[in-house]
Amino acid sequence: MTPTDRSHPAPRRVRMEEVARVAGVSPATVSRALKSPETVSERLRARVQEAAARLGYAPNRIAGSLAGARTPLVGVIVPSLTNSFFAATLDRMTTILEAEGYQLLIGQHAYDAAREERIATAFCSWNPSALVITGRDHTRGTVGLLSAAPCPVVEMWDHDDRPLDTGIGFSNREAGRLAGRYFAEQGFDKVAYVGAILGQDARARARSQGFAEQVRHLAGQDPLIADAKSRELGEGAAALRQILQRQPDTRAIAFSGDMLAVGAMFEAARMGLRIPQDLAILGYGDLDIAAHTNPPLSTIRPPHDEIGAAVARHILHRLAVPEAQSENVDLGVRLIRRLSA
Amino acid sequence: MTPTDRSHPAPRRVRMEEVARVAGVSPATVSRALKSPETVSERLRARVQEAAARLGYAPNRIAGSLAGARTPLVGVIVPSLTNSFFAATLDRMTTILEAEGYQLLIGQHAYDAAREERIATAFCSWNPSALVITGRDHTRGTVGLLSAAPCPVVEMWDHDDRPLDTGIGFSNREAGRLAGRYFAEQGFDKVAYVGAILGQDARARARSQGFAEQVRHLAGQDPLIADAKSRELGEGAAALRQILQRQPDTRAIAFSGDMLAVGAMFEAARMGLRIPQDLAILGYGDLDIAAHTNPPLSTIRPPHDEIGAAVARHILHRLAVPEAQSENVDLGVRLIRRLSA
DNA sequence: TCAAGTTTTGAAAGCGCTTTCATATGCGCC
DNA sequence: GGCGCATATGAAAGCGCTTTCAAAACTTGA
Numbered sequence: 253m254t255p256t257d258r259s260h261p262a263p264r265r266v267r268m269e270e271v272a273r274v275a276g277v278s279p280a281t282v283s284r285a286l287k288s289p290e291t292v293s294e295r296l297r298a299r300v301q302e303a304a305a306r307l308g309y310a311p312n313r314i315a316g317s318l319a320g321a322r323t324p325l326v327g328v329i330v331p332s333l334t335n336s337f338f339a340a341t342l343d344r345m346t347t348i349l350e351a352e353g354y355q356l357l358i359g360q361h362a363y364d365a366a367r368e369e370r371i372a373t374a375f376c377s378w379n380p381s382a383l384v385i386t387g388r389d390h391t392r393g394t395v396g397l398l399s400a401a402p403c404p405v406v407e408m409w410d411h412d413d414r415p416l417d418t419g420i421g422f423s424n425r426e427a428g429r430l431a432g433r434y435f436a437e438q439g440f441d442k443v444a445y446v447g448a449i450l451g452q453d454a455r456a457r458a459r460s461q462g463f464a465e466q467v468r469h470l471a472g473q474d475p476l477i478a479d480a481k482s483r484e485l486g487e488g489a490a491a492l493r494q495i496l497q498r499q500p501d502t503r504a505i506a507f508s509g510d511m512l513a514v515g516a517m518f519e520a521a522r523m524g525l526r527i528p529q530d531l532a533i534l535g536y537g538d539l540d541i542a543a544h545t546n547p548p549l550s551t552i553r554p555p556h557d558e559i560g561a562a563v564a565r566h567i568l569h570r571l572a573v574p575e576a577q578s579e580n581v582d583l584g585v586r587l588i589r590r591l592s593a
Numbered sequence: 594m595t596p597t598d599r600s601h602p603a604p605r606r607v608r609m610e611e612v613a614r615v616a617g618v619s620p621a622t623v624s625r626a627l628k629s630p631e632t633v634s635e636r637l638r639a640r641v642q643e644a645a646a647r648l649g650y651a652p653n654r655i656a657g658s659l660a661g662a663r664t665p666l667v668g669v670i671v672p673s674l675t676n677s678f679f680a681a682t683l684d685r686m687t688t689i690l691e692a693e694g695y696q697l698l699i700g701q702h703a704y705d706a707a708r709e710e711r712i713a714t715a716f717c718s719w720n721p722s723a724l725v726i727t728g729r730d731h732t733r734g735t736v737g738l739l740s741a742a743p744c745p746v747v748e749m750w751d752h753d754d755r756p757l758d759t760g761i762g763f764s765n766r767e768a769g770r771l772a773g774r775y776f777a778e779q780g781f782d783k784v785a786y787v788g789a790i791l792g793q794d795a796r797a798r799a800r801s802q803g804f805a806e807q808v809r810h811l812a813g814q815d816p817l818i819a820d821a822k823s824r825e826l827g828e829g830a831a832a833l834r835q836i837l838q839r840q841p842d843t844r845a846i847a848f849s850g851d852m853l854a855v856g857a858m859f860e861a862a863r864m865g866l867r868i869p870q871d872l873a874i875l876g877y878g879d880l881d882i883a884a885h886t887n888p889p890l891s892t893i894r895p896p897h898d899e900i901g902a903a904v905a906r907h908i909l910h911r912l913a914v915p916e917a918q919s920e921n922v923d924l925g926v927r928l929i930r931r932l933s934a
Numbered sequence: 935t936c937a938a939g940t941t942t943t944g945a946a947a948g949c950g951c952t953t954t955c956a957t958a959t960g961c962g963c964c
Numbered sequence: 965g966g967c968g969c970a971t972a973t974g975a976a977a978g979c980g981c982t983t984t985c986a987a988a989a990c991t992t993g994a
C-alpha cells in the first residue's frame with residue numbers, strides 16, 4: 253500500500269461550498285472572506301465567518317495549495333534531530349515561521365548524502381515556500397535540484413563564499429582560529445586540540461585545522477592533535493590521558509565539544525590537576541552544562557539559535573518582498589570566557 | 594501576503610502530461626506505471642519510466658494528494674524540540690517513516706495548550722495520514738478535533754486508561770514509584786526528592802507523587818520534597834544544599850532529571866560528601882552524560898526512542914491493515930543501576 | 935475459428951480550492 | 965434623474981494528479 257492509498261476513507265469534511273450555501277453567498281466570496289477579508293463587504297464577511305465557525309469549517313490546505321501554486325510549507329533538512337545545535341536552530345525557526353502560518357517539513361539524513369538528496373527531492377515535490385538545508389556540501393543531484401528550485405533556498409550553518417542562493421552560518425575554521433589565538437594571547441606555549449579529525453564531520457575538521465593554522469602562525473609550532481571518536485564524556489577523559497602521555501607539559505587544551513571538555517575536567521580532577529592553573533581547558537558549543545561545571549567552562553559559542561532566527565526572518569522577507577535579494581551572512585562565533593581557560 | 598500567494602511565480606515544472614506525450618501513452622498510464630508498476634505491461638512501464646527519467650519528472654505531491662484524498666504526511670506535535678527526550682523520539686520516528694515515503698510535519702507548542710490546538714487544527718487541514726501528539730492533556734477543542742480526525746491518532750509519552758485512539762507511552766507516576774521502591778529496598782530511611790513540583794510540567798509532578806506515595810507506603814513516612822525551578826545543573830546544586838539544611842541526615846535523593854542529579858554530585862564533591870557511601874543519588878532520563886560522571890549515575894530511563902519506534906510502527910501497521918485496531922501500550926521504565934545509588 | 939473471459943489501456947470526471955473576468959451594485963456628480 | 969466610475973460579487977476555468985469505467989487488446993478452450 254502506498255501512502256496515498258484510499259483504504260482509510262475519510263468521512264467527508266465540511267467544504268467551502270457548504271459554508272457558501274449556509275451563508276447564502278458564492279464559494280468565491282467565502283474564499284475571499286476567509287483569506288483576504290478586506291476585499292469583502294463588512295456584512296458578508298460577518299455572515300461568512302459566522303457560518304464557517306458554526307459549521308466548524310477548516311479549509312483543505314491541499315486543495316488551496318494546488319490552486320494557489322505554492323504551499324505554506326518550509327522544508328528543512330538537518331543531519332540529526334538529536335544534536336542539540338540543530339535542535340536549537342529548528343526550535344527558533346518553527347516558532348517564528350509557525351506564527352506566520354507556515355509549517356515545517358523536517359527531514360534528517362544522518363550525514364548520508366544520498367539520503368539528503370532523497371529528502372530534498374521529496375521536499376521539492378511539495379512545492380514548498382522555501383527550502384533550508386544544512387551545510388554547503390551536497391551531491392551533484394542535490395545541487396541541481398536546489399539550483400532549479402522555484403523558491404528561496406537557504407544553506408545554513410556553514411559560511412563560505414558562494415552559496416547556491418542564500419547562506420547563513422559561520423566559519424568553523426574561524427572558530428578553531430579563535431581558540432588558537434586565545435591560547436596564544438594567554439601565552440600558553442604547549443597546547444593541544446581534541447576533536448573528531450578522522451570522522452565524516454567536516455565541521456569538526458575545519459575547526460581543528462583553524463586551530464592548528466593559528467597556533468602555527470602565532471606560536472610557530474604545531475599543536476598536538478588528538479582524535480576523538482565520539483563527542484561524549486568518556487572520550488574526553490581518554491583524550492586527556494593520551495595527550496598528557498604524549499606531551500606531559502601540555503598547558504592548554506581546546507576541545508571540539510563541550511562534553512569532551514567536561515569529561516576531561518572530570519578526569520583532570522581525578523588526576524589531581526588544577527584547572528586552569530595546571531591546565532587550561534576550552535570547550536566548544538556552550539551547552540547548558542558549560543556554565544555549571546566546576547570551574548565553569550570557557551567555551552566557544554556557535555550562533556545556533558541566531559541561525560534559526562536569521563533563516564526564518566530571511567525567508568519571511570524573501571516571500572514578502574518579491575524583489576528581495578539572496579544574502580550571504582556570517583554570524584560569527586563568540587568566546588565565552590569563564591574560569592577554565 | 595499570505596503563504597499561498599502567487600507573487601513568486603514558479604517556472605512551470607514538467608508535468609505528467611508531458612511524460613505521457615513523450616512516452617506515447619495516456620496520463621493515466623503514466624500515473625499507474627509510476628505508482629503501481631505491476632498493473633502496467635512490461636513494455637509500457639519501461640517506456641514511461643525512461644521518459645520520466647529523461648525529463649527529470651517529479652510528481653507534484655500536492656496534486657496527487659488532492660486526488661488521492663490523503664497525504665503521505667504525518668503531523669507530530671511536541672512541547673519542545675530542544676528537549677532531548679522528544680528529540681530522540683522524533684529521531685526514530687522520522688527515520689522509520691521517511692523510509693516508507695512519509696514526511697513529518699513537526700510543530701512545537703512550548704507547553705501552551707492554545708498553541709497546541711492551533712497546531713493541531715493546522716495539521717488536520719493537511720489531511721495527514723496520521724497525527725501524533727504528546728501527552729493526554731488537551732483543550733476541549735483539541736480533543737474534539739482529534740476525536741473527529743479521519744486518521745489514526747496517537748497520544749504518546751503518557752500512559753493511562755483511555756487514550757482518544759492509540760496511546761503509547763509509560764507512566765511517570767510509576768517511574769516515581771520505582772525510585773521510591775528502590776530506595777526502600779536499599780534500606781535508606783531518610784530520603785528526599787527534587788523536581789519541578791510547582792511548574793506546569795505534569796509529568797514531573799506525577800513522578801514526584803509516585804515517589805512520595807511509594808515511600809509513604811513502604812517506609813511509612815513522607816519524603817522531603819524540594820522544588821526545582823529548572824532542570825539545569827545549578828538548580829540541582831542549590832536543591833542539595835537546601836535539602837541538607839532542612840534534613841541533614843538525608844541518606845538518598847532522587848532527582849527528576851539527570852542534569853539536576855549531576856549538579857548535585859558536583860556540589861556534593863565540593864562539600865566533601867562521598868557518593869554513594871554518604872549520600873545516594875538517583876537521576877531520571879539516562880542522558881549520555883549519566884554513564885560518564887564520577888561515580889557513574891544510577892538513573893531511571895524512560896523509553897524515549899522506543900516510543901518513537903513504536904509510534905512509527907503502529908502508524909505503518911494501521912495504514913497498511915485497514916482493520917487494524919488502536920492500542921494502548923505501556924512501554925515501562927527501567928532502573929539503570931550504576932554506582933551513585 | 936469464435937465466444938467468453940482476462941488483462942491493458944485511455945477518456946473523463948473529479949479532488950476542493952483560488953483567481954480571473956465579467957456582471958451587478960452603489961456612489962458622486964452634473 | 966441619469967451617467968460614469970469604483971467597488972462587491974458570482975460564474976467558471978483551472979491547479980496536476982488519481983481513479984473509475986468502458987473500450988480495446990489479448991488469452992484461452994471448445
